[in-house]
Amino acid sequence: MRTILRWIMRLIFLAVLLVGILLGLVYPWAESGRGYDIGRWRAYDRATGFKPLELLLPTDQQQIVVRVEISTPQPVADTGTQAVMTLTVSSNGRTELVHNFALDRVEPRIVSPQLPGRIYAAEAGVLDYPGEEPYTFTFGPGDVEIDMATADLVLIGGTRDIDEAVPPIGYGMMGIGFLGLLMTFRRRRDNPNSQPPPPRWGRG
Numbered sequence: 492m493r494t495i496l497r498w499i500m501r502l503i504f505l506a507v508l509l510v511g512i513l514l515g516l517v518y519p520w521a522e523s524g525r526g527y528d529i530g531r532w533r534a535y536d537r538a539t540g541f542k543p544l545e546l547l548l549p550t551d552q553q554q555i556v557v558r559v560e561i562s563t564p565q566p567v568a569d570t571g572t573q574a575v576m577t578l579t580v581s582s583n584g585r586t587e588l589v590h591n592f593a594l595d596r597v598e599p600r601i602v603s604p605q606l607p608g609r610i611y612a613a614e615a616g617v618l619d620y621p622g623e624e625p626y627t628f629t630f631g632p633g634d635v636e637i638d639m640a641t642a643d644l645v646l647i648g649g650t651r652d653i654d655e656a657v658p659p660i661g662y663g664m665m666g667i668g669f670l671g672l673l674m675t676f677r678r679r680r681d682n683p684n685s686q687p688p689p690p691r692w693g694r695g
Contacts, residue, residue: 546626547623559642565608567609
């Protein structure tokens with residue numbers, strides 16, 4: 492009977508461990524997919540400067556990530572947290588997103604090993620459940636001027652928000668399941684006083 496109960500407890504703790512792995516590891520990985528490019532539009536070049544973009548967004552998206560890719564002919568000197576470009580997104584007379592692009596936390600990509608040019612990709616935020624009205628993306632200069640060749644607006648679909656409360660619950664369940672399994676595999680030491688002494692042969 493004790494062996495059956497021990498196996499039942501092992502199965503319970505194993506199930507808790509597996510659910511914890513799903514919530515703590517698999518769920519964030521599955522929900523934070525990188526998505527795919529919906530489209531790419533030129534927002535700035537040296538010939539025309541900044542220009543507003545009026546776009547119709549797909550309404551079947553839970554959210555759309557707004558990203559800007561800035562190309563420069565040379566690596567940009569340290570600008571700290573100062574904005575190098577601004578963006579305002581509006582739709583139907585309502586401001587949906589405002590962002591100042593700074594490059595202090597952006598790791599640039601090398602255009603070519605033979606060229607000094609760099610591409611800085613920075614995210615501005617997300618547009619949740621886009622509507623059917625056109626969206627206007629208005630770009631402008633920031634607090635500091637850099638040698639910018641082009642700037643492209645990139646919209647990314649196929650992503651979803653992660654519920655920040657779920658992974659910690661998964662971590663807790665993983666810990667409970669793992670410790671519980673360890674306890675069920677530990678052998679209980681027999682109490683030497685719980686058994687009668689062995690018979691003694693011969694005369695005492």
